[in-house]
Amino acid sequence: MSDATISDAxxxxxxxxxxxxxxxxxxxxxxxxxxxxxxxxxxxxxxxxAAGLESALDYLARxxxxxxxxxxxxxxxxxxxxxxxxxxxxxxxxxxxxxxxxRIVLAGEPLLEVTAPLPQAQLVxxxxxxxxSHQTTIASKAARCVLAADGRPVVDFSLRxxxxxxxxxxxxxxxxxxxxxxxxxxAAATAxxxxxxxxxAHSYVxxxxxxxxxxRAFARAHxxxxxxxxxxxxxxxxxAVAARVLRxxxxxxxxxxxxxxxxxxxxxxxxxxxxxxxxxxQVRVIASGSLDEYAVDALVRSGAxxxxxxxxxxxxxxxxxxxxxxxxxxxxxxxxxxMKLSSAKVTAPAPKQVFRAPGFxxxxxxxxxAPPPGGAPxxxxxxxxxxxxGEPAPLSVARQRFLADLAxxxxxxxxxxxxxxxxxTASEPLAQLTERVRARIAERLSRG
Amino acid sequence: MSDATISDAxxxxxxxxxxxxxxxxxxxxxxxxxxxxxxxxxxxxxxxxAAGLESALDYLARxxxxxxxxxxxxxxxxxxxxxxxxxxxxxxxxxxxxxxxxRIVLAGEPLLEVTAPLPQAQLVxxxxxxxxSHQTTIASKAARCVLAADGRPVVDFSLRxxxxxxxxxxxxxxxxxxxxxxxxxxAAATAxxxxxxxxxAHSYVxxxxxxxxxxRAFARAHxxxxxxxxxxxxxxxxxAVAARVLRxxxxxxxxxxxxxxxxxxxxxxxxxxxxxxxxxxQVRVIASGSLDEYAVDALVRSGAxxxxxxxxxxxxxxxxxxxxxxxxxxxxxxxxxxMKLSSAKVTAPAPKQVFRAPGFxxxxxxxxxAPPPGGAPxxxxxxxxxxxxGEPAPLSVARQRFLADLAxxxxxxxxxxxxxxxxxTASEPLAQLTERVRARIAERLSRG
Numbered sequence: 001m002s003d004a005t006i007s008d009a010x011x012x013x014x015x016x017x018x019x020x021x022x023x024x025x026x027x028x029x030x031x032x033x034x035x036x037x038x039x040x041x042x043x044x045x046x047x048x049x050a051a052g053l054e055s056a057l058d059y060l061a062r063x064x065x066x067x068x069x070x071x072x073x074x075x076x077x078x079x080x081x082x083x084x085x086x087x088x089x090x091x092x093x094x095x096x097x098x099x100x101x102x103r104i105v106l107a108g109e110p111l112l113e114v115t116a117p118l119p120q121a122q123l124v125x126x127x128x129x130x131x132x133s134h135q136t137t138i139a140s141k142a143a144r145c146v147l148a149a150d151g152r153p154v155v156d157f158s159l160r161x162x163x164x165x166x167x168x169x170x171x172x173x174x175x176x177x178x179x180x181x182x183x184x185x186x187a188a189a190t191a192x193x194x195x196x197x198x199x200x201a202h203s204y205v206x207x208x209x210x211x212x213x214x215x216r217a218f219a220r221a222h223x224x225x226x227x228x229x230x231x232x233x234x235x236x237x238x239x240a241v242a243a244r245v246l247r248x249x250x251x252x253x254x255x256x257x258x259x260x261x262x263x264x265x266x267x268x269x270x271x272x273x274x275x276x277x278x279x280x281x282q283v284r285v286i287a288s289g290s291l292d293e294y295a296v297d298a299l300v301r302s303g304a305x306x307x308x309x310x311x312x313x314x315x316x317x318x319x320x321x322x323x324x325x326x327x328x329x330x331x332x333x334x335x336x337x338x339m340k341l342s343s344a345k346v347t348a349p350a351p352k353q354v355f356r357a358p359g360f361x362x363x364x365x366x367x368x369x370a371p372p373p374g375g376a377p378x379x380x381x382x383x384x385x386x387x388x389x390g391e392p393a394p395l396s397v398a399r400q401r402f403l404a405d406l407a408x409x410x411x412x413x414x415x416x417x418x419x420x421x422x423x424x425t426a427s428e429p430l431a432q433l434t435e436r437v438r439a440r441i442a443e444r445l446s447r448g
Numbered sequence: 449m450s451d452a453t454i455s456d457a458x459x460x461x462x463x464x465x466x467x468x469x470x471x472x473x474x475x476x477x478x479x480x481x482x483x484x485x486x487x488x489x490x491x492x493x494x495x496x497x498a499a500g501l502e503s504a505l506d507y508l509a510r511x512x513x514x515x516x517x518x519x520x521x522x523x524x525x526x527x528x529x530x531x532x533x534x535x536x537x538x539x540x541x542x543x544x545x546x547x548x549x550x551r552i553v554l555a556g557e558p559l560l561e562v563t564a565p566l567p568q569a570q571l572v573x574x575x576x577x578x579x580x581s582h583q584t585t586i587a588s589k590a591a592r593c594v595l596a597a598d599g600r601p602v603v604d605f606s607l608r609x610x611x612x613x614x615x616x617x618x619x620x621x622x623x624x625x626x627x628x629x630x631x632x633x634x635a636a637a638t639a640x641x642x643x644x645x646x647x648x649a650h651s652y653v654x655x656x657x658x659x660x661x662x663x664r665a666f667a668r669a670h671x672x673x674x675x676x677x678x679x680x681x682x683x684x685x686x687x688a689v690a691a692r693v694l695r696x697x698x699x700x701x702x703x704x705x706x707x708x709x710x711x712x713x714x715x716x717x718x719x720x721x722x723x724x725x726x727x728x729x730q731v732r733v734i735a736s737g738s739l740d741e742y743a744v745d746a747l748v749r750s751g752a753x754x755x756x757x758x759x760x761x762x763x764x765x766x767x768x769x770x771x772x773x774x775x776x777x778x779x780x781x782x783x784x785x786x787m788k789l790s791s792a793k794v795t796a797p798a799p800k801q802v803f804r805a806p807g808f809x810x811x812x813x814x815x816x817x818a819p820p821p822g823g824a825p826x827x828x829x830x831x832x833x834x835x836x837x838g839e840p841a842p843l844s845v846a847r848q849r850f851l852a853d854l855a856x857x858x859x860x861x862x863x864x865x866x867x868x869x870x871x872x873t874a875s876e877p878l879a880q881l882t883e884r885v886r887a888r889i890a891e892r893l894s895r896g
Contacts, residue, residue: 010635011613013605015646017634022648022669028655076634076644078672118655125649129608130616138611157461160577161771163586163611164618165459168578170611186465186524187458196524198463200470201573203778206786207476207566210892221470224526232788233893317770323609323761330651338654340680444658445681 008062009069009090012126017073017087020119024086030334032118033351034125035110036132037329042321046419047409049143049402050099050111051174052135054392056128057096057383063124065090092120096383097367099354101139102177102398103378104405106362106424109354110379111136113367118333125328133326134167139174141293141318143402145311146179148297148416153181153308155197157288158316159188171316177398181308192395199258205232215245225254227286230271231261239271243278256284256308264289265304272305286310292319297416337437348430349437354378360410365427372427456510457517457538460574465521465535468567472534478782480566481799482573483558484580485777490769494867495857497591497850498547498559499622500583502840504576505544505831511572513538540568544831545815547802549587550625550846551826552853554810554872557802558827559584561815566781573776581774582615587622589741589766591850593759594627596745596864601629601756603645605736606764607636619764625846629756640843645758647706653680663693673702675734678719679709687719691726704732704756712737713752720753734758740767745864785885796878797885802826808858813875820875 023029038048065073065087074081094116099105111132114121145154156175159168165187172188182197183189189196200218208214215228228245230238242257249255257275259267264287275283287299288310296309313319329347330338337349351367355375363372371377382389412420426434471477486496513521513535522529542564547553559580562569593602604623607616613635620636630645631637637644648666656662663676676693678686690705697703705723707715712735723731735747736758744757761767777795778786785797799815803823811820819825830837860868874882 006613006617006635006639010638011607011616012634013607013632013646014634014637014644015632015648018647018666018670019649019652022652022666023655025669026665032655034651072638073634076637077670079670122649122651126608127613130610130613133609134611159459159461160574161581161774162578163582163765163770164614165454165575165578166612166614168459169454184461184463186460186462186521187454189462189524190458190520191454196462198461199466200463201467201570202788203482203570203786204467204470206778206788207471207480207781217474218466218470221473222466222525222527233889237893313771317611317765319770322611322765322767322770326609330654333655338651340650340654441681445685 007066007069007072008059008127009065010072012123014076016123016125018077020090020123021084021087023119023122029117029119031115032121032330032334033113033115033332034121034328035331035347035352036112036114036128037110037327038107038136039325039327041107041421042324044417044419045140045321046413046415046421047104047106047140048136048324049139049178050103050105050136051101051139051177052132053098053101053112053382055135056112056131057388057392059127059131060092060096060124060383060386061388063092090120090123091386092116092124093386094120094383095381095385097379098382099378100380100382100393100398100401102401102405104402104409105378106360106421109362109364109424110352113351113379115351129326129328133324135170135174137318137322137324138171138316139178141315141321142171142175142180143178143406144293144416145296145309145315147414148293148300149309150300152300152306154179154296155308155310156180156183156185156315157198157310157312159185161313162316168316173395175315176395178402179399199227200229202229202232202260205229211238211241212245215242219245219249225252227256227258229260230257231259231267235259235262235267236270236274239274243275243280243283246280246283247278253282255282256286258286258288260289264306265299265302268304268306284308288312290314293416337433339434339437339441348426348434350430350433352379352430354424358408360408360413360422362422362424363427364424364430366429366433369427369429455514455517455520456507456575457513458520460571462524464571464573466525468538468571469532469535471567471570477565477567479563480569480778480782481561481563481780482569482776483779483795483800484560484562484576485558485775486555486584487773487775489555489869490772492865492867493588493769494861494863494869495552495554495588496584496772497587497626498551498553498584499549499587499625500580501546501549501560501830503583504560504579505836505840507575507579508540508544508572508831508834509836511540538568538571539834540564540572541834542568542831543829543833545827546830547826548828548830548841548846548849550849550853552850552857553826554808554869557810557812557872558800561799561827563799577774577776581772583618583622585766585770585772586619586764587626589763589769590619590623590628591626591854592741592864593744593757593763595854595862596741596748597757598748600748600754602627602744603756603758604628604631604633604763605646605758605760607633609761610764616764621843623763624843626850627847647675648677650677650680650708653677659686659689660693663690667693667697673700675704675706677708678705679707679715683707683710683715684718684722687722691722691728694728694731695726701730703730704734706734706736708737712754713747713750716752716754732756736760738762741864785881787882787885787889796874796882798878798881800878802872806856808856808861808870810870810872811875812872812878814877814881817875817877
């Protein structure tokens with residue numbers, strides 16, 4: 001797939017365009033605010049890491065509905081292109097307030113609020129939900145791996161099983177955002193300035209007459225520090241062979257053996273013993289193979305002598321919680337607060353701010369409210385009139401935001417299993433407004 | 449993200465390149481065959497639908513390692529570019545045999561076999577695994593929705609929650625491949641010639657003083673058949689309003705109401721009653737909201753009067769099984785069959801063919817074996833010397849393949865819960881070769 005052939009204006013659910021057209025036809029170009037938030041955290045999530053904002057802003061800055069887009073949208077609606085003339089030339093000219101990437105957020109807290117003429121604010125829904133939901137899902141999963149590893153390096157091996165190449169690029173970037181040490185993904189390492197990692201597969205070992213021949217050939221081709229994969233045939237024997245070759249090589253710092261199958265904790269103990277007996281105490285043990293935060297946590301708690309954890313598939317697809325219950329809800333139109341009443345999906349009206357006081361005492365408030373004592377706002381204005389208010393922050397800045405928030409996060413929210421997320425409260429003015437709007441809608445409905 | 453900036457040659461795990469370099473340096477350019485297969489089906493999968501081949505072949509045809517790629521790979525390895533000179537200009541010049549998209553496959557059956565000079569065959573591993581794993585995952589999930597809907601149309605609403613835009617494009621295409629009737633994704637509808645679908649969101653209804661005003665404005669803007677979303681406030685009242693407006697409009701064929709929350713089965717009964725009482729028996733009921741094959745199956749079995757099922761998030765991420773246990777294993781190098789012995793991950797050696805006899809009596813055989821009685825081969829040669837052997841098949845052809853295979857699939861494999869997949873058997877020559885290679889490796893290992 002080449003993105004070059006995918007128009008931003010068409011990367012949308014059809015209904016965004018049918019609604020935008022109806023709004024334009026009815027003269028409903030008034031200012032609307034939509035709020036993007038996660039209704040409920042998935043099981044085993046004590047927090048989320050805000051992500052996806054940078055690619056969302058790139059899209060908003062780029063978006064324009066050109067003549068070919070109008071033709072395609074008209075074809076999708078089964079109508080003549082002339083009927084869609086009001087959409088031609090549409091761009092995003094609105095304001096975006098958002099929680100910067102890397103900050104920790106909770107259920108119900110707006111990650112992003114868009115304020116723009118209604119047709120514009122509507123048309124961008126699908127893309128914004130896609131990017132923010134996916135990237136927040138992955139960043140949150142990766143963050144849990146960092147927590148589980150408890151200071152040991154974590155590296156990203158996910159590219160082969162992410163949902164496409166784009167998802168692989170995102171996963172590598174978001175891993176780095178939450179503190180991963182390296183990625184196997186060369187394109188991502190190149191694009192984002194990350195450390196790349198990786199040496200050999202089982203198939204490599206199999207093409208040689210013996211493991212020793214395979215290791216020696218590798219070292220000839222790669223004079224620097226090497227990592228030998230030791231579990232192609234028999235792991236303990238493989239470690240012994242690796243130790244012999246590493247000793248002959250002078251086993252410079254940075255060398256390692258990798259375990260990719262079997263009982264990783266038990267095999268790491270044996271590998272460590274063989275390496276130490278050979279005087280190779282500086283050679284590290286890397287573990288990989290079906291790892292995620294649960295497995296890493298169990299290994300770390302068991303005291304396994306594993307120095308580096310490589311996570312892949314299960315993190316790249318966030319296997320235990322591959323999506324978020326995210327929503328992009330209209331909260332204000334033309335100066336009037338709006339909310340949805342149906343079923344259990346009630347949403348609070350009006351543009352909002354989240355104030356965080358120490359210990360994650362978060363208050364969801366109306367946008368214009370003054371901060372409560374000790375509370376600092378999470379949402380910042382990142383786009384005005386369709387233009388970014390500043391340069392995109394480097395990844396290192398986002399990482400610092402994450403680490404700073406993580407340091408404040410209560411222990412119960414950091415647990416790998418059965419965490420208890422902090423519960424944000426609604427400010428008094430927000431609670432009162434919610435009640436007033438609910439009553440107003442109920443009255444209108446009862447009048448029929 | 450713009451794919452234009454992502455080089456195919458860098459869309460790889462670093463170790464593919466370090467191995468390729470070692471092979472080139474050692475003069476190991478002999479012909480290798482790698483086999484891509486799924487070791488084990490995920491829980492609640494009775495079959496898989498082969499997918500991802502077309503984008504995999506596009507990649508293989510495009511791939512070339514240019515000077516900028518060599519620089520980036522060298523930087524990733526921390527080495528001077530000159531050391532990587534052997535990689536410069538590398539292209540894929542090999543052969544690919546594969547199961548065509550849309551065919552039903554089982555655990556252990558090669559989806560694809562690559563035969564090429566070893567460095568080339570190795571370098572493409574990551575990309576091929578990524579595309580085939582992701583797309584086979586999604587096609588298989590979508591196929592189960594088609595089964596559950598039992599003849600009723602299924603449509604794709606997944607774009608807002610797929611893992612990026614690329615994944616959304618794939619999901620729409622793969623839905624169509626297994627028989628979905630339409631997609632909300634305009635870019636995909638445009639790119640793949642699919643029917644687009646979608647009308648309005650809750651936010652649309654909320655911006656008007658009443659549901660009736662919202663529906664009438666929509667009909668003014670969209671003179672053709674309309675679908676009204678009826679659950680923004682109170683579903684039964686919403687259906688009554690929709691019925692009134694539809695009657696005034698003359699309710700042409702193709703009109704519908706959509707239910708997106710609450711007890712969809714119960715609400716559909718009430719909606720149907722209101723519509724029928726208003727003489728609108730031709731107006732259809734569309735259901736959406738957290739649907740997947742399990743929910744669709746339950747609704748269909750309950751007799752819910754739902755005419756169209758819209759599936760989204762859970763299908764677009766294959767929520768209950770978001771990845772496959774796929775592998776790309778070396779099975780032959782330089783004329784010598786190869787296999788991996790470690791732990792439970794034993795793989796069978798040598799290039800293979802799968803022969804399917806009626807009733808899914810599949811036999812995994814050596815490539816050169818004659819078919820068993822009634823058996824027809826699944827793998828076809830789709831690329832030679834790095835060039836496709838024919839034009840990509842239209843999606844309609846892949847859909848026919850799927851429907852033909854589905855019609856043959858045993859009932860136990862079609863079940864939505866606790867299906868029993870057919871079990872392929874190994875041919876006698878393959879079983880004998882596996883034993884010989886195992887013994888040969890064991891002997892070599894015992895000699896040290």
